[in-house]
Amino acid sequence: MLNSPGESLKERESFEKIQSYFKKSKEKKTSGFLNKILGNNNLGDIIFERLTLLFAVLVFSLVIFMGWEMYSHSVLSIKQFGLNFLVNSTWDPAITQVFGALPMIFGTIVSSLIGLIIAVPLGLSVAVFLSELAPAWLEKPLSFLTELLAGIPSVIYGLWGIFVLVPWLRDVVEPFLQNEFPNSPFFQGAPYGYGMLAAGLILSIMVLPIISSISRDILKSVPDAQREAAYALGATRWEVTKIVLSNARSGLLGAIMLGFGRAIGETMAVTMVIGNRAGISASLFDPSYTMASVLANEFTEATTDLYLNALIELALVLFIITILINMLAHLLVWSTERKWK
Amino acid sequence: MEVKNKTISFNYFRRKATNILMLFVSFSAAVITIIPLILIFYYTIAQGIAHLNIDFFTKLPTPVGESGGGMVNAIVGTLILIAIGGGIGIPVGIMTGTYLSEFGKNKFGALVRFLTDVLSGVPSIVVGVVAYTLVVIPMKHFSALAGGVALAILMIPTITRTTEEMIKLVPHSYREAGLALGIPKWKTTVMIVLKTAWKGIATGILLGLSRAAGETAPLLFTALGNRFWSTNVFQPIASLTVYIYEYSTAPFKDWNDQAWTAALVLILLISLLSLIFRIITRSKYKT
Numbered sequence: 001m002l003n004s005p006g007e008s009l010k011e012r013e014s015f016e017k018i019q020s021y022f023k024k025s026k027e028k029k030t031s032g033f034l035n036k037i038l039g040n041n042n043l044g045d046i047i048f049e050r051l052t053l054l055f056a057v058l059v060f061s062l063v064i065f066m067g068w069e070m071y072s073h074s075v076l077s078i079k080q081f082g083l084n085f086l087v088n089s090t091w092d093p094a095i096t097q098v099f100g101a102l103p104m105i106f107g108t109i110v111s112s113l114i115g116l117i118i119a120v121p122l123g124l125s126v127a128v129f130l131s132e133l134a135p136a137w138l139e140k141p142l143s144f145l146t147e148l149l150a151g152i153p154s155v156i157y158g159l160w161g162i163f164v165l166v167p168w169l170r171d172v173v174e175p176f177l178q179n180e181f182p183n184s185p186f187f188q189g190a191p192y193g194y195g196m197l198a199a200g201l202i203l204s205i206m207v208l209p210i211i212s213s214i215s216r217d218i219l220k221s222v223p224d225a226q227r228e229a230a231y232a233l234g235a236t237r238w239e240v241t242k243i244v245l246s247n248a249r250s251g252l253l254g255a256i257m258l259g260f261g262r263a264i265g266e267t268m269a270v271t272m273v274i275g276n277r278a279g280i281s282a283s284l285f286d287p288s289y290t291m292a293s294v295l296a297n298e299f300t301e302a303t304t305d306l307y308l309n310a311l312i313e314l315a316l317v318l319f320i321i322t323i324l325i326n327m328l329a330h331l332l333v334w335s336t337e338r339k340w341k
Numbered sequence: 342m343e344v345k346n347k348t349i350s351f352n353y354f355r356r357k358a359t360n361i362l363m364l365f366v367s368f369s370a371a372v373i374t375i376i377p378l379i380l381i382f383y384y385t386i387a388q389g390i391a392h393l394n395i396d397f398f399t400k401l402p403t404p405v406g407e408s409g410g411g412m413v414n415a416i417v418g419t420l421i422l423i424a425i426g427g428g429i430g431i432p433v434g435i436m437t438g439t440y441l442s443e444f445g446k447n448k449f450g451a452l453v454r455f456l457t458d459v460l461s462g463v464p465s466i467v468v469g470v471v472a473y474t475l476v477v478i479p480m481k482h483f484s485a486l487a488g489g490v491a492l493a494i495l496m497i498p499t500i501t502r503t504t505e506e507m508i509k510l511v512p513h514s515y516r517e518a519g520l521a522l523g524i525p526k527w528k529t530t531v532m533i534v535l536k537t538a539w540k541g542i543a544t545g546i547l548l549g550l551s552r553a554a555g556e557t558a559p560l561l562f563t564a565l566g567n568r569f570w571s572t573n574v575f576q577p578i579a580s581l582t583v584y585i586y587e588y589s590t591a592p593f594k595d596w597n598d599q600a601w602t603a604a605l606v607l608i609l610l611i612s613l614l615s616l617i618f619r620i621i622t623r624s625k626y627k628t
Binding site: 042044045047048049051052053054055056058059060062063066069070073121122123125126128129130133134142145146148149151152153154155156157158159160162163164205208209212236237238239241258261262264265266267268272292295296299300311312315318319322323325326327329330 | 356357359360363364366367368370371373374375377378380381384385388432433436437439440441443444445449450452453455456457458459460462463464465466467468469470471473474475478494497501525526527528530531551552554555556557558561562565582585586589590597600601604607608611
């Protein structure tokens, strides 16, 4: 219908030429910021764009600058200990001035893993409940409450840990575990309350809202067509949920890793309940130490340059670990959410 | 035929039962999650209110062994610290967010967006160490300024990402209308787009400020703490969070009690902050 019989071939050709010209000019306008600047003579616009660009570059270089700043202030310790810093288990600022971070790395990873073992099943269940099962009137207040949990300052978690959680562990939980499993290597030693178990528990409470709220967003980004298809085949609600979960699994893994990254860097609440003693022990009742809590406890007490350098190197190690975990986690979350866009 | 039916109905029953069981499990997980929240709020309010009095807001901390006293210096200190942090962090965050949403549809924009997300995962104590090397070492002593710099770095990701998201929500026709009137792009962005998105951006700022008010770790060796009245930004300054940490780990009963009160006041302060912000943003844009 468009090409009426009266239209000659020549006319059609010229029409297409004009069309392609418009197409090209449109592409030119939207491609790249160089064109934008060249095609725009307003000085204010150029200044404004450059100014915002400057701030973006500032934020971009901030991350790199932070790493470099810590590296340049820990050169003494890096030169003296090299890679031994990561595998040596002696931390002796008082006499020999030998610094090895192994007990802190152990404490950091184990306490975070305990936190995750508790928080992951709970957090994922909450996410499933909020995105798949809960009626709308229940979903909003529950989401609000879990996000409120994420907004409580970590020092208040620590305060609560010292005066509520630790006495409860000391008087109720730890004696009970020792009675039930007298031979287990995990429940040896005097039940003080302070220690690895308390740190793991408080981390699980703190990490849970992060895992549940990110997982909920990911589950919600799964298109409804997948659910409807499963329902149409006669699946029950739980079976539909299983399909949704398996489709979103890489994003959920990202959510868990974000929780892990948060647990590794958590400082105050852990410092207040973990007991702060360097040592590697299988028992969950024993006090331990994390990289973050060493920094919180000893930074202002560092008397020699080497000691201070070792502490800053510890911060650098913590920085690199959390950066790597976060990069991987964000890539996973992004790729999942983008899959359905 | 009958046998087949029976297996079908058994299978159906099993699937139904699993369904109900899993529904129950995920519901109870949601309940379990809420329990710590209720416990923490209950203890903070119950323990904190017992020692809450006017002295707390008007007097300085007393020496060990002397009961009474308050934390007026810490309340003011916390406000000064978040003011410094906001003073640096808010402009940087808003400008970067504006860049990302208006000019950031290229590879560099994606990279900045990615690094901002990564920056938000950096532990606050590490940020404290950077502020120490950046401000405390050159100045040779602890200061409120160093604490404020640490808080600013912690605020930037939150404010940047909220600004970007909120500007993206402004309909494209608004920008086109501005440009059609011959208004330069920068004026359109500042006067129309940012103004329209202001309410959402304010929420992001508020989120950043209230998180900063609750930070302790980055202040331990930057702002340090101060038992006396001080508003000098080049000197160490007290903050509520550092007091909560010191008072709760100290072996004195009355200090522990005051730690609970400080925690309650901190939560009230954060709530008050959000209330004031809500009122400001509401009265300006009545619809």
